[in-house]
Amino acid sequence: MAQINAKFKDLIGAKCAGTSLEITANGTDVGIEQLIAGKVDIAAVSRPLTAAEQAQGLVGTFVKADAIAIMVSKENPFQLGLTTSQLADIFKGNISNWSAVGGQPGTIRVINRSPLSGTHDAFQELILKNAQFGTNSNIKTYPTDETTPIIQKLKADGISYASYAQAKEQKSINIVPIDGLKPDSPQYPHKRQLFYVYKQPITPMVKSFLDFLNSSDGQEAIN
Numbered sequence: 308m309a310q311i312n313a314k315f316k317d318l319i320g321a322k323c324a325g326t327s328l329e330i331t332a333n334g335t336d337v338g339i340e341q342l343i344a345g346k347v348d349i350a351a352v353s354r355p356l357t358a359a360e361q362a363q364g365l366v367g368t369f370v371k372a373d374a375i376a377i378m379v380s381k382e383n384p385f386q387l388g389l390t391t392s393q394l395a396d397i398f399k400g401n402i403s404n405w406s407a408v409g410g411q412p413g414t415i416r417v418i419n420r421s422p423l424s425g426t427h428d429a430f431q432e433l434i435l436k437n438a439q440f441g442t443n444s445n446i447k448t449y450p451t452d453e454t455t456p457i458i459q460k461l462k463a464d465g466i467s468y469a470s471y472a473q474a475k476e477q478k479s480i481n482i483v484p485i486d487g488l489k490p491d492s493p494q495y496p497h498k499r500q501l502f503y504v505y506k507q508p509i510t511p512m513v514k515s516f517l518d519f520l521n522s523s524d525g526q527e528a529i530n
Contacts, residue, residue, distance in 0.1 A: 314528040334452040335425030353425030367502035374490035376474035377483040380461035385410040388484035400441020417446040418467035424452040429499035
């Protein structure tokens with residue numbers, strides 16, 4: 308949700324004199340932990356709340372559905388699509404050479420996001436069907452949940468994933484079709500839900516933010 312958060316920060320700064328929005332990209336789980344601890348007012352998350360989280364007074368406000376995009380660098384000679392099964396096998400470590408999916412021979416370097424990332428959780432649920440990510444030497448998990456550093460690591464042999472809202476703006480990557488579909492297709496299979504979460508009782512400041520979310524300016528920023 309980094310792109311939506313950044314748009315809201317700019318809009319609120321421009322339209323609400325004397326009001327500012329501070330943003331930190333720490334991932335879904337850390338955001339929820341900080342919200343429960345009272346360290347933040349709102350958490351931007353990329354999965355529904357669990358029953359245990361709701362029992363602690365957390366409330367989620369739906370923002371939009373977002374697809375998970377699979378990325379390779381434009382330096383990468385692999386310009387084909389993958390099936391969901393092939394994609395899962397790559398990230399589980401069962402496929403480790405581009406030649407196994409129709410590409411030129413060479414090791415597939417898998418660049419995984421932080422386990423604290425909501426996008427990481429959604430990928431594991433939607434694509435791996437809750438199986439574990441592989442631990443082979445060609446699979447590296449990085450502590451970041453920011454897309455730009457992930458993209459910089461792709462180079463000519465890497466593959467990774469990101470929110471489509473972020474990936475579609477990047478000029479240095481190609482988005483890999485999955486099962487013959489791009490993320491902007493209504494039939495694209497790998498989508499997750501995005502939420503803003505707050506803790507009850509709602510504060511006037513949080514209510515104002517959610518009112519802005521539902522305003523015409525807020526909806527334009529989302530879409």
